[in-house]
Amino acid sequence: MKKLHWSTVTKLIALSLFLLLITAACSNDAGDQPGQAGQDGVEGNAPAGPLDIKIIMHFDGIEFPQAGNPVETAMEEYTNTELTIEAAPGSVTAEKLPAIVASGDMPQVIGSSWFKDPYMINAFRGDVFWEIGPYLEDFPNLASINPIIYNNISIDGKIYGLPRVRPLARDVYIYRKDWLDHLGLEEPKTVEDFYEMLRAFTYDDPDNNGQDDTYGMAVSGVGMQNRFGPLYGSPNNWEERDGQFVHAVTTPEYLDGLNFFKKLYDDKLISRDFAVLQRAQWEEAFTSGKAGVWPDTSNAIVRMYNRMKESTPGVELGAFSLFEGPYGNRVPAGGGHNGIFVFPKSSIKTEEELRQILGFFEKLQEEQMHTLFKWGVEGTHYELVDGKPVPIEGSDIHNDVILPYRLPLGIIPAEVNALQGDITELEILEERLPIENEPYAIHDAAINLISPTQSERGAQLNTMITDVNTKYIMGELDEAGWLEEIEKWRSAGGDLVAQEYSEEAGKVQK
Template sequence: MKTTPRRLLAGTIALTTALLAAACGGEDAGRQAASNELTMMVPLFGTAPDPAGEVQQAVEKIVGKKLKISWVPNAEYGDKTNVVLASDKIPQVMVVQGKTAAFVQAAQAGAFWELTDRLDKYPNLKAKSEQSELNASINGKVFGIYRVRPLLRSAVLYRKDWLDRLDLKIPETVDDLYEVAKAFTEKDPDGNGKKDTYGLIIPKWPTPVFCSSSPYNVIETWFGAPNCYGDRGGRLTPTFDTEEFYAANRWLKKMVDEGLVNPDFATLDSAKWNDPFYQGKGGIIIDVNVRASQMYGLLKEQDPENYGDKLAMGGNLKRSDGQKFSHPFDGYNGFLAVSKQSVRTEAELDDVLKALDRLATKEGQALLANGIEGRNFKLENGFDVPINDDDPAVKTINNDVDFAFVQLGTWATIGMGVYEQMPTNEAERENLRLRKELVELDLQTAVHNPALPIVSPAYVSKGAVLDPIVSDARVKFLAGEITEEQLRAEVKRWHESGGDQVVAEINDLHAKLGGS
């Protein structure tokens, strides 16, 4: 949910009051930090775990503290975060999902410990990647332990059985992709004698910003547009101020106009993005490479014998002229921030960081990502092999790991756990090998966003107004509701509504960071 400037102002006033109150009477919070309890706020994607459950007990044993976790449904997490930040009840550790305006204001107001140059003494918390830590920073200052994600995981999934039936190869260029999408739409790839399929599947993107990992942004990168911001003539320039941005969207609009994209692309729930693919309605998804594992599971339920023949994967695509620009990711997905309100002294901070460091050991991260060895999985040749699937208690463990505790991991994530899940057939083994190969290849042409570490004050105050302007106009342009001239007018409105100030501040802050 977007936060209006009025709500941000109210939140900042409340936060300042709360910090003053904590400064005057923080003994109780200090005692809590020094106790054997660790309070946390964490997003939840399923059913909340039992505090006395097997996984929580195992985590507590590693951490060396009792955990008091506030599990918040992910759909409500943004709103809850804003409420908590404006209160006097900030837990010791919060999972912060991104550099939102509310968090940036809170951090800069002193609500969280600055961890710049502090984490090197904790072997499992120090940065795994300098680039990712910089990306996760706020103007070069670290206010949380970032949760590792691959720097590059963009890929394209295809219906392999459709490619085979039509004697088509995995695309290498955007022109190839267009031709495959056209064939998937017009040449009866499922062989049912009906014209009831289409090529590319795009969902409604949940975050209305022009900097994201949406298929739109990936395609724009392929065409040579900046990844959010890029150096144009020695100045960081927004992607939509480049002609490559418009070339990419003209190409995609042509596909929409010709019916090569799902007609409900502006409204399709992203939670149902897989449905047209495994149901045989659409044949191409531009997303993350780990979606292949998820798709194999769905296809296996549908056709246990032949599911391995229905999925193919390719990497980032070349432009028509043969140049390749690959779309990377941020290298992190939020972070664990430590509250100054609940953790009052350097000694208490050290105590909390030591607990998080124990959780970030290989043993701890494997627990968060895979579960309890010998209970819900066993190791076989370095792979995670599920066991005891019929045991109701094990099903609970799997739920607790997959949808809850994995969110505490700083380098263990679904699809990127300490132990990969054992491939069940040759197609999955080949996909795992290919995934690693494509990542290494595409990293060579990755277009990183130099503005990622930078937080513009103007953007903090005006981002909620600015964000939807271009992203909404882009969808309207693709849907044929506005012309390219009107799209360009909306870009101009973005600049006039505060965007010019944002760009100026980003360039000034980028220069202060050394222009790296």
């Protein structure tokens, strides 16, 4: 820096006073500057220094980065904050949160995927957390989130949290395109086409090695019934009919979907050991070239291709999600989120402080932060070439950025506002398929409702359905036996849950 040589102390004092006045004047407009991002929504009340924010969230990577790393520093500088992030694996966080909430000694921000647990419901109803719904209109990025998602996370019709947004209907079928091309087939358009694809992958030597060593689709557990039931016309879990709640398992359409599942098993087109297949084995069945279809979510397409291309030269993957069943195109919708962030009143005392915290999340949705989350740090993870981000080979954006920050801390998906780079056809497909699904999404009518019986006995009731479906698919129960077991489920609490949902829905609607 160039030094100024003044001859008198008087001039130095005069200059200092002048600069002080200029700084004070400029501070009135500080909310418009990137450095004051954390205070959006509060006019004339921005603190002089960075805003201290402590966050507890779960993180499922190997090791969370040390404080002061380039990614966290970039976030702090842009949002004018000093962050203290306590991150632990989901299982650890889930175990700790009840005691943290009960103690009242909480940070300003808590990330929770367990906000429907009884202790959290009691906390919401006990006024432990801020209801943020009335403030969202002052934050354009946060207010832009699909209202369906906000409705899905609401408690008693009130919004207490910011959702970590993900697509509402993201189920897809990832498949071996090279196998399909070899067999001269096209992507399925109907459920009959889908069956034929799986049959050909099982019996027509799709890998052209002259051996009978492949099958149609890798399946782990009976979760596929959550897709097949709606495909055949059943509700997605719960449906409201004339004020009464009806569970999918009590409908004939659900059994139609289960019969399709059973046919795939009987014809040996899916994993024979689906009932005990763990995730690692499920993935390995596809990556090793045993199964031709892998049902997962849209964000797994590119990851699976990157995993396979090194070990399987010439592999080509495709993905689709929609094919017509007896009731047309129908795909189950999820909640549209991966947990929420909530804001305790014990650590955020005033509306002004709440607005400052919401302002921090608002700024994280802007281009510079989305670019950071998607591409990493310029010069470390990417370079700008002709104005477009280009990844630097060998950089570890997955462990530096995606796992510790983008996934657990993101609100709106980073690709929404990030700088656009050149992306592959599979990356385009990952973004396109969930959008195509939305008009055909079948929503769970009870997703934002609270049932005491479901909270207390939900795991037991769900296990009853899983067990009876598994036995039916594997031929250990006939249709009459399956129906008899569903009646037991109803008596064990299923009907009571339906009644409680009906009563709760009436209260929320009022």
